[in-house]
Amino acid sequence: MHINLRRFFPILDWGRTYDRKALSSDLIAAVIVTIMLIPQSLAYALLAGLPPEAGIYASIAPIILYAIFGTSRALAVGPVAVVSLLTASAIGQVAEQGTAGYAVAALTLAFLSGGFLVLMGVFRLGFLANFLSHPVIAGFITASGILIATSQLKHILGVSAHGHTLPEMLVSILAHLGEINWITMLIGVAASAFLFWVRKHLKPTLRNLGAGLLLADILTKAGPVAAVVATTLAVWAFGLDGKGVRIVGDVPQSLPPLTLPGLSPDLVGALLVPAILISVIGFVESVSVAQTLAAKRRQRIDPDQELIGLGAANLGAAFTGGYPVTGGFSRSVVNFDAGAETPAAGAFTAVGLAIAAMALTPLVYYLPNATLAATIIVAVLSLVDLSILRKTWGYARADFVAVAVTILLTLGLGVEVGVASGVVISVFLHLYKTSRPHVAEVGLVPDTQHFRNIHRHAVNTVATLVTLRVDESLYFVNARFLEDLIQNRVTQGCAVTDVVLMCSAVNDVDFSALESLGAINLRLKDMGVRLHLSEVKGPVMDRLKRSHFLDDMGGQVFLSQYDAWVQLSGKSTVTAPR
Amino acid sequence: MHINLRRFFPILDWGRTYDRKALSSDLIAAVIVTIMLIPQSLAYALLAGLPPEAGIYASIAPIILYAIFGTSRALAVGPVAVVSLLTASAIGQVAEQGTAGYAVAALTLAFLSGGFLVLMGVFRLGFLANFLSHPVIAGFITASGILIATSQLKHILGVSAHGHTLPEMLVSILAHLGEINWITMLIGVAASAFLFWVRKHLKPTLRNLGAGLLLADILTKAGPVAAVVATTLAVWAFGLDGKGVRIVGDVPQSLPPLTLPGLSPDLVGALLVPAILISVIGFVESVSVAQTLAAKRRQRIDPDQELIGLGAANLGAAFTGGYPVTGGFSRSVVNFDAGAETPAAGAFTAVGLAIAAMALTPLVYYLPNATLAATIIVAVLSLVDLSILRKTWGYARADFVAVAVTILLTLGLGVEVGVASGVVISVFLHLYKTSRPHVAEVGLVPDTQHFRNIHRHAVNTVATLVTLRVDESLYFVNARFLEDLIQNRVTQGCAVTDVVLMCSAVNDVDFSALESLGAINLRLKDMGVRLHLSEVKGPVMDRLKRSHFLDDMGGQVFLSQYDAWVQLSGKSTVTAPR
Structure with a gap:
């Protein structure tokens, strides 16, 4: 019985040896991650088409639940770019952005996704994620990065545009080019340029100036915070919101609210397949991050228990005003590098974000959407890696075909068709290869x-x-x-x-x-x-x-x-x- | 160039060495096969829900076209039970049985099926048929046999019933039990009993009486002809058609007519998937028969050229009042055993059937449908082989699951869902097995x-x-x-x-x-x-x-x-x- 409990509640495992040293490491990591997460959470909520507070709420309860049920000691759970895009694509088909139905659909999506993950974990079906081959995932992530960056162009230009595929988005943006708000564009381009510079050049510059590795790293990760502060001040000081610059505006000052996902059969029917897709993709991304970090400390994770941890996190998001979440790469690496030793670091981050949700939201009133869009664009362009095409071409043509089909169909027909076609074509090509054995x-x-x-x-x-x-x-x-x-x-x-x-x-x-x-x-x-x-x-x-x-x-x-x-x-x- | 022509027209291969000995062997085989095919063709047309002459027409042009393009020397092409069932299931969804639209849809199905087979052959895609595993085929054929036999019960009982799945059929028959025509039932049961006896006991009895093996074989195969003659005479002599016994009635006396398949986008859209399914299943059945017979004479067949031969046969059926055809097991074995040496035997069979279509159709006016149903039931029950469940259970559980799922879903949800689920589950189980390698x-x-x-x-x-x-x-x-x-x-x-x-x-x-x-x-x-x-x-x-x-x-x-x-x-x- 004892052993069973420890299997399902990994917290009983690390919790009993928790000491002062681990506490101070975890607290330091939590402060660093919290600072990084505030702009990121707002930005991903924007990407998902949700009000900004949804991004912060989605980072609080899920982190705590993952800390209880998850097996990775460094994974940081919350909104991530690709899952936010998938969310926007899925709920955009059942509700109009900005309506109450849209936010409810996001809760439903998180609920279904969480339920599916928990079921997969209980029945130990984690192997199903293996049907997503590496080339398909790589192609999908690359294409998603391109889609996400393109989707944010409208915020940089200050125009309204729509579409879930690359051709739709480009046509829509071209049709609205006449409406460009030049001040918005100035802010967006400046923020993007600054963030690119920070990402590429700040760390070496600081190191040359004699800064320690950790400090240089933290300052680099805090780049988005600097951009947020600078552009918010600029909008406030010059009253730019009166000149057509879209701003975040009122964000309620509150802890995450208690919410109920909509469970009408129509809604559930429409969101079930997207929820499964989000679960599997989120799980794959999360497990590969968790496994990489665990290996660095000769630890191990249990993929089936990870399903339960991520499932609990998503169920938590569904009942506290959030939307689908998963273990994010950048936040987990920051958490790990900042010295997080146990999942308690995540819990402290949640406390930090809760304080921010209650106290700091008035400060982002004048934050321009263009700045958030710039942080998203700079973050996701690092996901775009077309070298996978060259690598697979050199190694095995079947894998190249899988990548190419996944990228083209994701860009041309949307994320769901893209990834489903990728899975089907990889299975087919594998069977084809073995159909004519040597x-x-x-x-x-x-x-x-x-x-x-x-x-x-x-x-x-x-x-x-x-x-x-x-x-x-x-x-x-x-x-x-x-x-x-x-x-x-x-x-x-x-x-x-x-x-x-x-x-x-x-x-x-x-x-x-x-x-x-x-x-x-x-x-x-x-x-x-x-x-x-x-x-x-x-x-x-x-x-x-x-x-x-x-x-x-x-x-x-x-x-x-x-x-x-x-x-x-x-x-x-x-x-x-x- | 010369070699290319021989690849695409195998007739150039065997035609140049054709001699008097081969001619006489082929003629004898043709006479035997013609006699067997007349009742069989009428019966399979009944099964497909088409007028009786469609079965005969579907045996004439297709046989000749296969003789030109096919590579098997003994394969006899025409209507077969499983493909007739698939035809009834597919066109039953787009047209009412007995209407002109129904017959046109059958032509369209043959056309699409033929076109698909030719394309597969030209692009050498015969390996696609391998995605149907043996357990799936065995389960599908067994379930189809049960479905076909059940579908013929209404003709034996003289009631009208409907349905494409086992529960539907059984419920419909039970609902109409009050309408039983007892004379029809007497004919049907007597014919079935006689045919079962012929199949099980006539050959040993004849052999005991000193008959030669070939003669005993031919007389056994002629059992359906005897049943047809006896019951037709009974109906005619006692005027049973006036007492509610359904008869074949008027069959036009003519050579196969020139027909055009309907090609409206709606019709093509609705029949495309069933046509692909029919093509693949027909091809698999046909190739395995052809390969077995070829091996007996140390010959070989070319599966990709077989696709072209079967495709040409189906295109022929589409333009001459037929419906989808393939290489049949029983007729091919009879053809082979009767000594057919080349595809010319098939061409002579076609001539025999053409004479029958012109001269003999008035003779079947009084033939009761119950007799045709009896020949179908006796023929298809030999397809039902539930021992596949036991064999796969003992050998490999994954294969057992594939068989069981295919049988249950074919019976419960229909032929198309059944076979599609079978394919998906076998692929999945194969991947699952290799997902946890030893x-x-x-x-x-x-x-x-x-x-x-x-x-x-x-x-x-x-x-x-x-x-x-x-x-x-x-x-x-x-x-x-x-x-x-x-x-x-x-x-x-x-x-x-x-x-x-x-x-x-x-x-x-x-x-x-x-x-x-x-x-x-x-x-x-x-x-x-x-x-x-x-x-x-x-x-x-x-x-x-x-x-x-x-x-x-x-x-x-x-x-x-x-x-x-x-x-x-x-x-x-x-x-x-x-």
């Missing part, structure tokens, strides 16, 4: 007991004996290929009396392949040819023994290919019985 | 250079060295599994300094797995552990060399696992440099 006809290397490809090496062969080495597990997708291949090979050589399948690389033979082997055996019998197997692996042999195939087989099963050669060719230094 | 931790068998599982054998190990043998290709679905596994193993053993992945059964490493290996390598480095590879296959090594992974790897690539052991453990009879 099969080598082999012969005996002279003076050895080794067998090699007859087309690549000088080997001994016998006209009556064909030996084929299959370099793939046999299953339904390639079973018929083997039937064709053997039938073709044997109809070519009239002298053939024995066919040996060398199975050293066959890790599995499914029922379809078993039936194909049976068909091959019968057809060979009809041609007066015997079928033999050699070097069959233990688990495969156990399974074959449970069928009738071995009884019906014309030939034998040889432990080694050399045994088969000696007995069937009659040629060896040892005189074998024929 | 990984053995291995050690050195004393006094050898062999490595075996440490949990199964008494082997030597070293605390600083972990060697893992992965028995599966590494790709996106199992890449993360390996990451977790290695991280867990290394965090357990604090003394570990070296991890060797033994890759003798790894046939491929895709881009996702490459990135996972990269991540594993970095995380191990963070823990102060080196990653090594051993026994990497040539093609995998070639690919790894095209990436940066080998440059970044903490350890080395060893040609053999024994080399790795000697160098990393320092323990061997040979003193190795450390």
Whole structure:
């Protein structure tokens, strides 16, 4: 019982050894992360199309719940760019941005996503996330980064534009170019340029000036805060909001409110698939961050328990005015680098954000949306990495196709179609590759007991004996290929009396392949040819023994290919019985 | 050019050596097959919900076109039970049975199916059929047999009933039980009993009476003809059609008419998916029959050319008043057993059927539908083979699940949902199996250079060295599994300094797995552990060399696992440099 509780509440694990040293490390990390999270949370809420406070609320309860249920000691949970984009795309289809229905749909999305994650965790279905291949994720993240950056252009230009795909957005922005607000654009471009400079050049500059590594790092991460402060002051001082610059405006001063997600069947039906997608993508991103950080301290995380932790965080977001959350890369790395030792650091961050929500929100009244858009653009452009196209092209064409299709369809048809197509095409390409396995006809290397490809090496062969080495597990997708291949090979050589399948690389033979082997055996019998197997692996042999195939087989099963050669060719230094 | 023509027109191949002996064999086979096909064609048209002549028309042009383009020498093309059921299910959704629109939809279905098959053949996409695993096909055929037999009960009982799923059909029959026509039922039950007896007992009885094997075979196959003649005479003699027995009635006396498939976008849109399904299922059934028969004479067929042959046959059906066709099992076996040597036998059968269509159709005026239903029921019950459930249960649970799901969903939700779910579930189960590959931790068998599982054998190990043998290709679905596994193993053993992945059964490493290996390598480095590879296959090594992974790897690539052991453990009879 005790052990069970610790499995489901990892807090019982690290909580009992919590000491003063860990406390001070966690407190320092929490202060740093809180400062970074305030502008980031406001910005991601803007990206999701929600009021700014939603971003802060989404960072409070979820962080605490993850601290209780999650297994990573450094992961920081909250709104992230890609999930915010997915949220905007999903709820944009059921409600108009700015309406009460829109915010309720965001809660529903978080609720469904949380429920799905918890279910996956309880039933230990974390492996389902593996269906997203690395190329598909990389292509999807890159395309999402481009989509997100483009979606923020309207805030930089001060125009109103719409659309969930790249062509829609570009057309919409071009149509509204006449409405550009030049002061907004000045603020947006200046903030973007400043943030790019901070990201690229501030850290080396500070280091040259003699700053410590940690200080330089913190100041660099605080760049967005500086941009927020400077542009807010500028708007306030010059009354720019009266000149058409859109500002954040009133943000309620309160702790996260208690909210209820909408659960009407229509709404749930419309958001179920997007919720699953958000869960899986959020989980994949979160686990890879958590695993990377855990390895640095020789710790481990439990992916199935992570599902429960992230699920609890999303359920928390659903009941406290937030929207879907996951473990974010940048905030987690900051948390880790700032020295967070336990999930308590997250809890302290939550306290910091709660104080900000109650006390500091009036300070962002004059904050221009263009500044938030600039922080988003600079942050997401680091996600855009088109080198994945070059890398996969050089390594494996199938992976290249998966990346290219995912990027093109995500940009052209939207995030949901893009990622779904990516999954389907990677599965298909994998099956296609294994549908035509590498099969080598082999012969005996002279003076050895080794067998090699007859087309690549000088080997001994016998006209009556064909030996084929299959370099793939046999299953339904390639079973018929083997039937064709053997039938073709044997109809070519009239002298053939024995066919040996060398199975050293066959890790599995499914029922379809078993039936194909049976068909091959019968057809060979009809041609007066015997079928033999050699070097069959233990688990495969156990399974074959449970069928009738071995009884019906014309030939034998040889432990080694050399045994088969000696007995069937009659040629060896040892005189074998024929 | 010459060779190309022979590839696309196999008739040029066998046509040039056609002689008097082949002619007489083919003529005899044609007469036998024609006699068998007349009742069968009428019955399958009834099953498809089409007028009886459609079944005969669908056997004439398609046979001739297949003779020109097909590669099998014995395959007999025409209406078959499962495809007739699929046709009824597909066009029942777009038109009312008995209307002109229904017959036109059947032509459209044949046209789309033919077009799709030709395209698959031209682009050599025959491998797509492999996505239907044997268990899915077996489950689908069995469930279809049950559905077909049930669908014919209404003709046996003389009631009108509807439905495309088993529950629908049973409920509908029960609701109409009050309308039973007892004379129809008498005919139907008697015909069924007679046909069952013929199928089970006539051949042994005849053989006991001294009949030759071929004669006994032919008389057995002619059973349906006898049932047709006897019941037709009974209806005519006693005027049973006036007592409510439904009869075939007027069948036009004509050669196949020239028809045009309907090509309105709505119709094409509604029938496209069913047409693809019919094509693939028809192709799979046809190829397996053709391949089995070809092997008996040490011949071969070309699956991609078969697609073109079957496609041409379906296009022929679309323009001559037919409906979708494929290579049938029973008719092909009869054709083969009767001695058909070339596709010319098929052409002669077509001539026989054309004569029947012109001259003999008045003779079937009084033929009761109940007799046709009886021939269908007896024929399809031989397709029902529930032993596939037992066989797959004993051999592999994943295959059992695929069969069970396919059968249940085909019966419960219809043929299209059933087979589509079967395909999806087999792909999913295959990926699931490979998502948790067998990984053995291995050690050195004393006094050898062999490595075996440490949990199964008494082997030597070293605390600083972990060697893992992965028995599966590494790709996106199992890449993360390996990451977790290695991280867990290394965090357990604090003394570990070296991890060797033994890759003798790894046939491929895709881009996702490459990135996972990269991540594993970095995380191990963070823990102060080196990653090594051993026994990497040539093609995998070639690919790894095209990436940066080998440059970044903490350890080395060893040609053999024994080399790795000697160098990393320092323990061997040979003193190795450390």
